[in-house]
Amino acid sequence: MLVVQKFGGTSVGDLERIEAVSKRVMKSVDAGDRVVVVVSAMSGETNKLVEYAHYFSDAPAHQEMDLLLSSGERVTSSLLSIALQSKGYKAVALTGRGAGIKTNGSHTKARIEEIDPTVMNNHLDSGEVVVVAGFQGVSPDGKVSTLGRGGSDLSAVAVAGALKADLCEIYTDVDGVYTTDPRIEPKAKKLEKISYDEMLELASLGAKVLQSRSVELAKKLNVNLVTRSSFNENEGTLITKEENMMEKPLVSGIALARNQARISLIGVSDRPGIASEIFTALADADINIDMIVQTIGHNQNDSKTNMAFTVSADELKAAASVVDGFKANDEVDVIEVDEDISKVSIVGVGMRSHTGVASKAFSALAKENINIMMISTSEIKVSIIISQKYSELAVRTLHDAYNLDV
Amino acid sequence: MLVVQKFGGTSVGDLERIEAVSKRVMKSVDAGDRVVVVVSAMSGETNKLVEYAHYFSDAPAHQEMDLLLSSGERVTSSLLSIALQSKGYKAVALTGRGAGIKTNGSHTKARIEEIDPTVMNNHLDSGEVVVVAGFQGVSPDGKVSTLGRGGSDLSAVAVAGALKADLCEIYTDVDGVYTTDPRIEPKAKKLEKISYDEMLELASLGAKVLQSRSVELAKKLNVNLVTRSSFNENEGTLITKEENMMEKPLVSGIALARNQARISLIGVSDRPGIASEIFTALADADINIDMIVQTIGHNQNDSKTNMAFTVSADELKAAASVVDGFKANDEVDVIEVDEDISKVSIVGVGMRSHTGVASKAFSALAKENINIMMISTSEIKVSIIISQKYSELAVRTLHDAYNLDV
Numbered sequence: 167m168l169v170v171q172k173f174g175g176t177s178v179g180d181l182e183r184i185e186a187v188s189k190r191v192m193k194s195v196d197a198g199d200r201v202v203v204v205v206s207a208m209s210g211e212t213n214k215l216v217e218y219a220h221y222f223s224d225a226p227a228h229q230e231m232d233l234l235l236s237s238g239e240r241v242t243s244s245l246l247s248i249a250l251q252s253k254g255y256k257a258v259a260l261t262g263r264g265a266g267i268k269t270n271g272s273h274t275k276a277r278i279e280e281i282d283p284t285v286m287n288n289h290l291d292s293g294e295v296v297v298v299a300g301f302q303g304v305s306p307d308g309k310v311s312t313l314g315r316g317g318s319d320l321s322a323v324a325v326a327g328a329l330k331a332d333l334c335e336i337y338t339d340v341d342g343v344y345t346t347d348p349r350i351e352p353k354a355k356k357l358e359k360i361s362y363d364e365m366l367e368l369a370s371l372g373a374k375v376l377q378s379r380s381v382e383l384a385k386k387l388n389v390n391l392v393t394r395s396s397f398n399e400n401e402g403t404l405i406t407k408e409e410n411m412m413e414k415p416l417v418s419g420i421a422l423a424r425n426q427a428r429i430s431l432i433g434v435s436d437r438p439g440i441a442s443e444i445f446t447a448l449a450d451a452d453i454n455i456d457m458i459v460q461t462i463g464h465n466q467n468d469s470k471t472n473m474a475f476t477v478s479a480d481e482l483k484a485a486a487s488v489v490d491g492f493k494a495n496d497e498v499d500v501i502e503v504d505e506d507i508s509k510v511s512i513v514g515v516g517m518r519s520h521t522g523v524a525s526k527a528f529s530a531l532a533k534e535n536i537n538i539m540m541i542s543t544s545e546i547k548v549s550i551i552i553s554q555k556y557s558e559l560a561v562r563t564l565h566d567a568y569n570l571d572v
Numbered sequence: 573m574l575v576v577q578k579f580g581g582t583s584v585g586d587l588e589r590i591e592a593v594s595k596r597v598m599k600s601v602d603a604g605d606r607v608v609v610v611v612s613a614m615s616g617e618t619n620k621l622v623e624y625a626h627y628f629s630d631a632p633a634h635q636e637m638d639l640l641l642s643s644g645e646r647v648t649s650s651l652l653s654i655a656l657q658s659k660g661y662k663a664v665a666l667t668g669r670g671a672g673i674k675t676n677g678s679h680t681k682a683r684i685e686e687i688d689p690t691v692m693n694n695h696l697d698s699g700e701v702v703v704v705a706g707f708q709g710v711s712p713d714g715k716v717s718t719l720g721r722g723g724s725d726l727s728a729v730a731v732a733g734a735l736k737a738d739l740c741e742i743y744t745d746v747d748g749v750y751t752t753d754p755r756i757e758p759k760a761k762k763l764e765k766i767s768y769d770e771m772l773e774l775a776s777l778g779a780k781v782l783q784s785r786s787v788e789l790a791k792k793l794n795v796n797l798v799t800r801s802s803f804n805e806n807e808g809t810l811i812t813k814e815e816n817m818m819e820k821p822l823v824s825g826i827a828l829a830r831n832q833a834r835i836s837l838i839g840v841s842d843r844p845g846i847a848s849e850i851f852t853a854l855a856d857a858d859i860n861i862d863m864i865v866q867t868i869g870h871n872q873n874d875s876k877t878n879m880a881f882t883v884s885a886d887e888l889k890a891a892a893s894v895v896d897g898f899k900a901n902d903e904v905d906v907i908e909v910d911e912d913i914s915k916v917s918i919v920g921v922g923m924r925s926h927t928g929v930a931s932k933a934f935s936a937l938a939k940e941n942i943n944i945m946m947i948s949t950s951e952i953k954v955s956i957i958i959s960q961k962y963s964e965l966a967v968r969t970l971h972d973a974y975n976l977d978v
Contacts, residue, residue: 181627188628218651221587222594223658230657230665234650237643244640245624251636252629259636264715309670 168200168290170334172300172322175209177337177396178242184208187337187396188249191295195255200290202329204300204322205246207238228273229309232302235274236262236310239299239318247297257295260285262310265296266328267303267321269311276311278303278320281328290329298325316377323380327387334389336376337396342403343368343375345570346420350558353571357418358401361408364418367513367547381405408515416516416523417568422561423509424554425479426456428539429489433470433499441473444492453477453485456509457542457549470499474540476551479505506554507539510561512568513547524548530567536560574606574696576740578706578728581615583743583802584648590614593743593802594655597701601661606696608735610706610728611652613644634679635715638708641680642668642716645705645724653703663701666691668716671702672734673709673727675717682717684709684726687734696735704731722783729786733793740795742782743802748809749774749781751976752826756967759977763824764807767814770824773919773953787811814921822922822929823974828967829915830960832862833888834945835895836880839905847879850898859883859891862915863948863955876905880946882957885911912960913945916967918974919953930954936973942966 171191178184187203194201215234219226226234240261247259266282289296300318305311313320319336326334341356343365348354360368362385369378375393384391384405394402408414434440441460448455460473477485482505492498517523524541527548531538536559540551552560565571577597584590593609600607621640625632632640646667653665672688695702706724711717719726725742732740747762749771754760766774768791775784781799790797790811800808814820840846847866854861866879883891888911898904923929930947933954937944942965946957958966971977 181624185628215647218587218647219654222591222651222655226654227657230650230653233646233665233667234654237646240639240643241621241624244636245628247636248625248632248640249628251633259639261639261716310667 167198167333168202168329168331169194170202170204170322170326170329170331171337172204172318172335173206173337173396174318174339175206175212176339178205178246179209181245183396184242184245184249188246188253190396191246191250192253192255195295202286202290202296202298202325202331203246204298204318204325205239205242206300206318208242211238211241232273232310232312235312236299236302239301243297243299247295250295250297255295256293257297258289259297259299260289261299262302262321263304265298265325267324269303269305269313271305271307271311273305273309273311275314276303276305278313278324281324283328286325286329316380319377319380320383323383323387323389323391326389327383332390333392334384335392335394335402336380337394338375339395339397340375340393341395341398341400342393343405344419346561346565347422350422350561351420351565351571354565355571356400357403359404359406359411360418361411361515362405363408363546364513364515365405367511367544368419368421376405411515414516414519415514416520417512417514417570419513420561420564420568420570421511421513422557423511424557426476426507426509426551427479427482427485428474428476428504428507428551429482429485430472430474430502430504431489431492431498431500432472432502434473435497436469436471440497444489447488447491448485451484451488453481453488457540457551459540459542476507476509476540504539507551508554508557508560509549509551510557510564511547511549512564515546517546517548526567527564530563531560534559534563536563573604573739574608574735574737575600576608576610576728576732576735576737577743578610578724578741579612579743579802580724580745581612581618582745584611584652585615587651589802590648590651590655594652594659596802597652597656598659598661601701608692608696608702608704608731608737609652610704610724610731611645611648612706612724614648617644617647638679638716638718641718642705642708645707649703649705653701656701656703661701662699663703664695665703665705666695667705668708668727669710671704671731673704673730675709675711675719677711677713677717679711679715679717681720682709682711684719684730687730689734692731692735722786725783725786726789729789729793729795729797732795733789738796739798740790741798741800741808742786743800744781745801745803746781746799747801747804747806748799749811750825752967752971753828756828756964757971757977760971761977762806763809765810765812765817766824767817767921768811769814769952770919770921771811773917773950774825774827782811817921820922820925821920822926823918823920823976825919826967826970826974826976827917827919828963829917830963831885832882832913832915832957833885834880834882834910834913834957835888835891836878836908836910837895837898837904837906838878838908839876840879841903842875842877846903850895853894853897854891857890857894859887859894863946863957865946865948882913882915882946910945913957914960914963914966915955915957916963916970917953917955918970921952923952923954932973933970936969937966940965940969942969
């Protein structure tokens with residue numbers, strides 16, 4: 167089996183941890199696997215370097231930041247290769263450039279354009295473990311470029327795709343993907359399998375295991391992802407295509423996103439194009455709108471509408487200032503802001519073929535006197551906005567309603 | 573003027589020091605200079621990384637060490653470039669590869685084969701300060717290679733040669749080259765100028781300002797070197813070709829090398845080729861022989877000779893074991909070892925054209941009752957072996973005898 171194993175910052179956080187990682191890699195080699203390892207910088211290193219740069223400048227040049235930040239992964243990959251060699255295993259450390267990872271020219275947030283797997287394949291054919299510095303590649307100008315947050319996961323998925331690896335294991339400090347946050351619902355269970363689409367919904371909804379960008383790439387490249395812990399031997403969660411899932415659970419998990427805010431616009435001029443104008447203005451200000459609801463106006467005589475939308479709390483101020491402009495132009499009568507709201511979501515591919523999933527949620531929440539403030543649904547997800555104080559109760563209630571602890 | 577400025581580890585030891593370096597560079601730019609800066613890793617960084625590697629292996633692979641160790645200079649060059657840009661100066665950070673520095677394939681102790689100055693020249697033509705990561709280049713296999721101890725000095729000299737720079741300034745924590753070690757003779761004076769050959773004699777004799785390798789390269793490429801301190805504004809010492817020196821001092825400086833050892837072979841078979849055999853055996857054991865003296869035997873009746881040679885004290889054990897082999901074969905009667913000896917040397921290009929320089933030294937030492945154990949001379953140098961306890965007295969005596977404090 168050809169396997170790509172990616173180890174994040176806490177997994178290579180110090181020399182003892184790197185030694186532990188080397189043992190895990192050796193175990194795979196001993197089992198007959200061909201192994202490519204992708205490593206992050208030792209935890210804390212990247213933040214330290216960012217602080218160094220900010221000592222001199224609030225907005226350091228992107229090329230310089232790439233040169234600066236890419237050094238952390240180079241250190242880890244060399245050390246892991248040395249650790250493997252010291253135990254008699256054949257290994258080679260490669261930079262992003264050395265591994266054939268080519269990006270576009272967008273420094274500090276580059277995209278992987280192409281991977282030339284020749285060098286990696288040659289090393290694998292020589293029986294070597296290939297240890298690749300994650301988070302980086304070479305841009306068309308020949309300079310090192312970095313991939314932004316979660317970049318090492320992306321490196322691993324892209325490498326797995328280019329090599330047509332059987333598996334891409336993402337090692338972190340959590341065991342896998344759970345039916346919900348175990349800190350809220352101790353009865354939460356680890357999922358054995360989950361589809362890319364479900365994982366995407368869970369990731370964008372606040373599950374911190376994997377970034378959406380990596381899951382999207384895995385889906386596109388058809389890479390079987392496993393997320394598991396480097397701190398124990400537990401099996402992780404396989405993230406794969408829906409066709410690979412024998413049974414399609416109605417509901418796979420309950421996600422919670424706190425720190426949401428709702429802006430309600432009451433008495434919006436009911437002229438064509440006004441909604442488009444408002445949301446274009448918000449987009450121009452780089453504000454991510456999540457849910458939108460438009461309702462009939464509070465006063466039906468003056469032919470006005472109401473609308474409400476949610477944003478993450480840290481974008482509330484910027485969003486409010488945009489809509490205030492419309493109020494100043496008399497396009498909106500009243501603006502109301504709710505800061506203490508949460509979004510709880512029910513995710514499951516089974517919803518595609520089943521009806522009535524949402525109603526079970528509504529009745530379960532009603533039984534606990536939790537008021538539903540907004541609802542939005544997609545093919546495999548139902549999201550519900552509630553008052554933040556009910557967050558944990560709502561998660562536990564829904565987890566129980568869909569029998570996720572069984 | 574096109575100037576290459578090289579800053580060593582203590583000069584970029586922390587963020588405040590990097591800021592200070594940026595100010596010095598800006599001053600040169602403000603004065604109208606075109607500036608290329610070559611930087612070392614922040615002091616302590618390279619040693620830290622070496623320790624990391626040795627946690628895993630006593631003999632880590634050279635390619636991996638190069639990838640590991642080259643990261644330190646990348647960090648410094650990015651940070652200095654960011655510091656310059658934050659003050660509104662145009663700057664670009666380049667790796668060894670980016671600066672066109674091509675080495676041979678000898679990882680961890682590579683030689684610079686060639687520098688393609690195109691990229692550096694383009695940046696200079698755009699009015700940018702070019703900040704190059706020292707100590708590294710790219711080897712024929714496309715991988716990063718490092719240049720070994722003193723590698724950043726070599727980078728700077730080679731870059732200055734390739735760009736035909738007017739000056740290559742090497743900034744350290746000392747003010748320049750002195751007539752002798754000021755800790756021994758407080759009256760020692762900083763030299764304004766010194767020739768490459770004199771500097772080579774002084775460097776190999778224990779003056780720690782510059783490594784011989786860098787001075788040799790400067791001589792070969794005809795690069796005007798200045799060594800000066802980054803901690804003050806004092807003028808440094810210019811190291812240049814002899815033709816550039818208006819007056820040729822009889823004696824430029826007095827060097828002291830402690831930790832020498834003398835091995836005397838008494839009663840060596842006086843057959844042809846015996847000396848060659850002994851010194852070949854020592855060379856095969858990688859022992860650097862310094863001075864050699866052969867004398868007529870202690871017992872003229874048995875047609876044997878005596879010989880003595882010096883090595884640095886840390887090679888004494890290995891050297892003694894080699895010559896013990898000859899004693900075991902009855903080629904040598906007695907082996908005597910002196911561990912507590914020093915070598916004091918008088919260096920000056922003026923000696924080429926003057927006679928009687930050495931005799932002044934002998935009489936000055938004799939007046940202080942310092943016994944001369946061995947003597948060796950070259951065109952621009954007289955070296956004298958004495959008992960170690962007289963080291964400082966001998967240095968001061970000779971410094972005074974040649975009026976170096978005037």
